[in-house]
Amino acid sequence: MAKVRAHRVLPGFGLSLGYTLAYLSLIVLIPLAAVFIRSTELSFDSFWEIASARIGDLPLPERTDGRRNFWEIVTSPAVMASYRLSFGASLLAGAINMVFGFLLAWSLVRYSFPGKRIVDAMVDLPFALPTAVAGIALTALYAENGWLGQYLEPLGIKVAFTPLGVLVALVFIGLPFVVRTVQPVLEDLDTELEEAAASLGAGRWQTMWRVVLPTLIPALLTGFALAFARAVGEYGSVIFIAGNIPLVSEIAPLIIITKLEQYDYAGATAVAVVMLVVSFLVLLVINGLQSWSDRRSAKGV
Amino acid sequence: MVTAKASVDVRSGAARFQASTATRDPPWTKVAILAISLGFFALFLLMPLIAVFVEAFRRGWALYVAALVEPDALSAIRLTLTIAAIAVPLNLVFGVAAAWAITKFDFRGKQLLISLIDLPFSVSPVISGLVFVLVFGAQGWLGPWLAEHGIKIIFAVPGIVLATVFVTFPFVARELIPLMQAQGRDEEEAALVLGATGWQMFRKITLPNIKWALLYGVILCNARAMGEFGAVSVVSGHIRGQTNTMPLHVEILYNEYQFAAAFAVASLLALLALVTLILKAYVEWRSAANSRQGEAP
Numbered sequence: 001m002a003k004v005r006a007h008r009v010l011p012g013f014g015l016s017l018g019y020t021l022a023y024l025s026l027i028v029l030i031p032l033a034a035v036f037i038r039s040t041e042l043s044f045d046s047f048w049e050i051a052s053a054r055i056g057d058l059p060l061p062e063r064t065d066g067r068r069n070f071w072e073i074v075t076s077p078a079v080m081a082s083y084r085l086s087f088g089a090s091l092l093a094g095a096i097n098m099v100f101g102f103l104l105a106w107s108l109v110r111y112s113f114p115g116k117r118i119v120d121a122m123v124d125l126p127f128a129l130p131t132a133v134a135g136i137a138l139t140a141l142y143a144e145n146g147w148l149g150q151y152l153e154p155l156g157i158k159v160a161f162t163p164l165g166v167l168v169a170l171v172f173i174g175l176p177f178v179v180r181t182v183q184p185v186l187e188d189l190d191t192e193l194e195e196a197a198a199s200l201g202a203g204r205w206q207t208m209w210r211v212v213l214p215t216l217i218p219a220l221l222t223g224f225a226l227a228f229a230r231a232v233g234e235y236g237s238v239i240f241i242a243g244n245i246p247l248v249s250e251i252a253p254l255i256i257i258t259k260l261e262q263y264d265y266a267g268a269t270a271v272a273v274v275m276l277v278v279s280f281l282v283l284l285v286i287n288g289l290q291s292w293s294d295r296r297s298a299k300g301v
Numbered sequence: 302m303v304t305a306k307a308s309v310d311v312r313s314g315a316a317r318f319q320a321s322t323a324t325r326d327p328p329w330t331k332v333a334i335l336a337i338s339l340g341f342f343a344l345f346l347l348m349p350l351i352a353v354f355v356e357a358f359r360r361g362w363a364l365y366v367a368a369l370v371e372p373d374a375l376s377a378i379r380l381t382l383t384i385a386a387i388a389v390p391l392n393l394v395f396g397v398a399a400a401w402a403i404t405k406f407d408f409r410g411k412q413l414l415i416s417l418i419d420l421p422f423s424v425s426p427v428i429s430g431l432v433f434v435l436v437f438g439a440q441g442w443l444g445p446w447l448a449e450h451g452i453k454i455i456f457a458v459p460g461i462v463l464a465t466v467f468v469t470f471p472f473v474a475r476e477l478i479p480l481m482q483a484q485g486r487d488e489e490e491a492a493l494v495l496g497a498t499g500w501q502m503f504r505k506i507t508l509p510n511i512k513w514a515l516l517y518g519v520i521l522c523n524a525r526a527m528g529e530f531g532a533v534s535v536v537s538g539h540i541r542g543q544t545n546t547m548p549l550h551v552e553i554l555y556n557e558y559q560f561a562a563a564f565a566v567a568s569l570l571a572l573l574a575l576v577t578l579i580l581k582a583y584v585e586w587r588s589a590a591n592s593r594q595g596e597a598p
Contacts, residue, residue, distance in 0.1 A: 016399070028420055035435060119339070121582040126346070136551065141348055204327065207323075233425025263440075279424060282423070283416075
């Protein structure tokens with residue numbers, strides 16, 4: 001440590017790190033901690049209920065309306081249905097994006113076609129377009145009388161105001177994550193690998209399956225995980241097209257909003273804690289995938 | 302041999318792969334992949350964007366303009382600009398400070414710090430709003446104290462600013478950190494040895510080196526700050542003319558079945574997104590040109 005300190009010639013370490021830590025704590029860490037601390041109040045309540053029930057004759061202390069058992073809230077049918085929809089649709093959207101995102105990245109790196117630069121720039125549209133705007137635009141497209149909806153309706157496919165609509169919105173917002181993680185890896189891919197495979201007699205498909213795709217797996221999985229993480233918490237682009245029918249097309253973030261509107265802070269907090277825990281687990285997985293991917297490309301060099 | 306390979310690689314993008322049969326796809330595969338990927342692109346990205354503008358102008362110019370100059374819309378635009386004008390500079394200063402501490406010094410827990418800075422990206426926007434309700438709301442930690450002193454944060458402008466700062470928190474820092482890490486410390490140290498003051502060193506060495514990444518981060522941060530919906534929706538209270546941002550105004554109009562007006566306001570936000578993408582492409586192009594210049598002998 002002393003050795004490191006001796007090398008510190010540049011100024012501003014204390015100031016910049018101090019400011020960073022203070023700002024980070026005030027804006028992010030303390031408010032996030034509030035959710036977890038609030039939820040421990042809840043678990044304490046349920047603990048108290050159980051404990052006092054054992055004692056039996058002691059009356060339960062007066063509780064304000066919102067306070068209930070943590071598990072009771074997060075396993076209620078409506079909440080469970082919303083988790084199933086949010087996590088299920090996010091997984092599916094991530095998988096769809098993994099396939100089409102790969103093809104799009106492949107087109108952008110390997111082929112030249114008119115308007116390529118525009119397509120390349122537009123891939124980031126879901127990052128730049130406000131989610132509410134995306135939401136109403138998708139609804140306008142897929143509603144019964146919409147541009148696309150009117151052709152799907154006779155086929156018996158209903159998109160808007162069904163779980164399928166949720167999926168469409170999640171595919172929209174997840175696409176750039178896959179393209180932008182796969183694209184740089186594809187660009188750095190050494191053409192010699194493919195040339196070697198070809199000179200050893202491999203066909204184009206064999207080279208694709210045995211040589212190209214395996215090197216892309218870490219990037220593809222990272223893109224999938226990033227798209228999934230974003231989709232699970234997504235709100236703005238989904239609520240307009242989802243129709244928000246309880247038990248059918250109600251996503252988990254909407255449950256939080258509904259509970260807040262009913263002043264059920266404890267309920268909202270409980271649902272939020274489960275989502276946060278899942279998000280953090282996904283974040284750990286993403287970090288692991290990224291270091292795997294980095295190690296791979298380092299080995300390649 | 303090495304120079305020959307380098308000169309091949311310099312050939313713009315796709316041509317490099319079309320040169321050899323080993324990396325060239327058969328024509329029908331190429332056509333199929335292009336058709337599928339561009340079809341997917343058109344269906345999921347292009348059509349929603351076009352739909353915004355077509356729906357906005359469906360009822361004519363007069364209605365479009367009327368929807369934008371109406372008092373509630375104007376106050377929503379004003380509020381959105383105000384929020385971005387506060388949130389973006391705050392995160393800009395933070396981003397530079399954080400990147401400076403992380404890339405120019407060695408200390409324990411650096412990796413953890415980087416992960417914590419990225420944390421807001423993995424939190425649902427709705428939860429980003431909820432956390433501030435739990436701290437500052439009527440039933441929150443500071444709620445009673447704030448009420449006693451007549452300070453309103455939730456369902457008022459300060460709450461919207463806080464939620465926006467939270468969701469846009471990592472943008473500038475995460476653009477700067479990898480770049481400054483790659484640039485190292487030598488140039489700054491040389492400047493100090495040659496007698497520059499700390500401020501001179503920052504202004505003449507660091508700032509020119511990071512300006513494109515900084516601009517890039519600010520552009521993305523601004524786009525998100527102006528467009529944020531979920532987090533702001535939780536803390537705003539949707540008071541027309543007071544705590545309604547542009548995205549929230551779009552929602553209200555839409556839910557009142559004023560579709561043309563909703564899409565008119567939405568088209569302004571879509572325009573902002575397009576400007577963001579153009580600026581982003583320009584900055585990328587400029588910084589690529591800069592780094593090529595740096596490499597040239």
